[in-house]
Amino acid sequence: MPDKTINGVSISVDDDGFMTDHSQWNKELAAALAEEEGISLSDGHWKVIDYILADYAEKGTVPGMRRINKVGGIPTKELYALFPGGPIKKAAKVSGLPKPTSCV
Amino acid sequence: MKNILILGAGTAGTIMANQLRKKMNLEQWKITIVDKEGDHYYQPGFLFMPFGIYSESDVVKPKRRFVGAGVDYLEADVDRIEAEQNQVFLKNGECLPYDVLIVATGTAPVPEETEGMTGADWGKNVHEFYTFEGAKALAKTLDGWQGGRLVMHICEMPIKCPVAPLEFVFLADSWLRKRGLREQTELIYVTPLSGAFTKPVASKILSGLLEEKQIEVVNDFNIGSVDNEEHKIVSWDEREVAYDLLVTVPTNMGDSMVERSGLGDELNFIPTDKHTLQSKAHENIFVIGDATDAPTSKAGSVAHFEAEVLIENIMAFTKGEPLPEKFDGHANCFIESGNGKGFLLDFNYDLEPVPGKFPLPGIGPMSLLTETRLNHMGKMAFRWVYWNMLLPGHPIPMVGHRMTLTGKNIPEGVKIPESLDA
Ligand SMILES: Cc1cc2nc3c(=O)[nH]c(=O)nc-3n(C[C@H](O)[C@H](O)[C@H](O)COP(=O)(O)OP(=O)(O)OC[C@H]3O[C@@H](n4cnc5c(N)ncnc54)[C@H](O)[C@@H]3O)c2cc1C
Numbered sequence: 001m002p003d004k005t006i007n008g009v010s011i012s013v014d015d016d017g018f019m020t021d022h023s024q025w026n027k028e029l030a031a032a033l034a035e036e037e038g039i040s041l042s043d044g045h046w047k048v049i050d051y052i053l054a055d056y057a058e059k060g061t062v063p064g065m066r067r068i069n070k071v072g073g074i075p076t077k078e079l080y081a082l083f084p085g086g087p088i089k090k091a092a093k094v095s096g097l098p099k100p101t102s103c104v
Numbered sequence: 105m106k107n108i109l110i111l112g113a114g115t116a117g118t119i120m121a122n123q124l125r126k127k128m129n130l131e132q133w134k135i136t137i138v139d140k141e142g143d144h145y146y147q148p149g150f151l152f153m154p155f156g157i158y159s160e161s162d163v164v165k166p167k168r169r170f171v172g173a174g175v176d177y178l179e180a181d182v183d184r185i186e187a188e189q190n191q192v193f194l195k196n197g198e199c200l201p202y203d204v205l206i207v208a209t210g211t212a213p214v215p216e217e218t219e220g221m222t223g224a225d226w227g228k229n230v231h232e233f234y235t236f237e238g239a240k241a242l243a244k245t246l247d248g249w250q251g252g253r254l255v256m257h258i259c260e261m262p263i264k265c266p267v268a269p270l271e272f273v274f275l276a277d278s279w280l281r282k283r284g285l286r287e288q289t290e291l292i293y294v295t296p297l298s299g300a301f302t303k304p305v306a307s308k309i310l311s312g313l314l315e316e317k318q319i320e321v322v323n324d325f326n327i328g329s330v331d332n333e334e335h336k337i338v339s340w341d342e343r344e345v346a347y348d349l350l351v352t353v354p355t356n357m358g359d360s361m362v363e364r365s366g367l368g369d370e371l372n373f374i375p376t377d378k379h380t381l382q383s384k385a386h387e388n389i390f391v392i393g394d395a396t397d398a399p400t401s402k403a404g405s406v407a408h409f410e411a412e413v414l415i416e417n418i419m420a421f422t423k424g425e426p427l428p429e430k431f432d433g434h435a436n437c438f439i440e441s442g443n444g445k446g447f448l449l450d451f452n453y454d455l456e457p458v459p460g461k462f463p464l465p466g467i468g469p470m471s472l473l474t475e476t477r478l479n480h481m482g483k484m485a486f487r488w489v490y491w492n493m494l495l496p497g498h499p500i501p502m503v504g505h506r507m508t509l510t511g512k513n514i515p516e517g518v519k520i521p522e523s524l525d526a
Contacts, residue, residue, distance in 0.1 A: 101302075
């Protein structure tokens, strides 16, 4: 596993830059990871991150767009505005979670 | 007398009914199966109908014919399950009590989930082949095809038979060539995934095949809407793909009965223990086939392997014993690749599809993850196996529910899961 230094701390990440040890994650780190994606975290972003983390703790997988919309109450349009490009991948990365596996 | 109630007489429900009637003590247990439709469709055949390879009569037979003696067959629409009361209400108001419930209501395409999908183009230049009616209509439209932009598109995952859209473009390519229309046709494959398939090794091989056949691929495309006026699909991040003919796989959802019963997730799939197939919410409810949220393919082969596990678990449950069998996610899928050839995939929860021979190491005769004529013949032979062996609940020789490593060549970089060490 490659290591990476961010904010002066060393974290373990996979080849695509997703954290592999969530215990190393904290809010400051999230802000730094977001910055790498060109995102500056607002309350709207935190609403998404908090939902994803809670859902991950319960289900063990990163929720998809529909789940974040229907269960998490965040409209898909808003999700794209907050995390342009690939919202689920970006949100998972910033939340310190593994790369979302595409469904079978 | 106690009641075992099965909801849905598709692939999974029918196999379960036929196995239960052979194994349960029918003096103590009454087995009832309910389905809202009289016809049983061989769904893998829907892929071949648009190209005139199968006709309607190849893929449809009366459901009742496949449910053996000793099982009560009821043609009715299920309204909801009242799990706390151990009862099921039918739309006609009838109430069926149960001691053990098996939910096998599958998944179906719901085009209304996408904005504009069922607009003016629907049934004209927007089609699907995941239903009997849809496959028939598409056959008619393709028959008049003179060329243009033919777009194969997937709305969102998971879908049943996740390789079917790929098979469709491969078959379309060879069909167009035969008709002398390939030069006039742009073939485009649009997927919400980052690659051709969900698992890396297979995805790489299938991507190579798409390239070879000059099929353009648009990745990571999450559809927001269909623009019926300009004939294009638009993604949430505002990318556009124009079509003359759009063949889409609409959002797949579990039956609305699941939602009315308060038992489903956001797609009406039922949270299910992926090894025992017991519902996570109620211990006397079991779920099988496409209706579960188990992280393996939604496929007939999976329903068949699951049935082998579930029968043992239900036998144990009715005797008050612990559930003995563990489902490993085993899936076994043929992929038509056009020109009379095909691939075969064999995988489970822990191991992605890899190359090798199946079912006998070194001999096969089937080859895994390799394009052969024999794999195509296997797929075509499967229709007979489905009607005559699978549905009646007869065992299929040499292919068991537990996946094995025998015959598989594990490529470098693919980790062998501990569960399969030996
Ligand atoms: C185009 C296509 C190609 C495919 N190719 C393959 C392939 O090559 N290999 C493979 O293994 N699989 C393939 N499949 C997938 C396979 O057909 C399904 O995975 C399989 O049928 C699942 O079985 P099931 O019993 O869970 O659901 P189904 O067979 O769909 O049965 C569900 C049943 O429940 C009934 N039902 C639903 N709701 C209610 C209600 N409220 N009241 C009463 N009845 C209800 C329905 O009428 C239906 O009969 C393909 C599917 C499609 C669409």
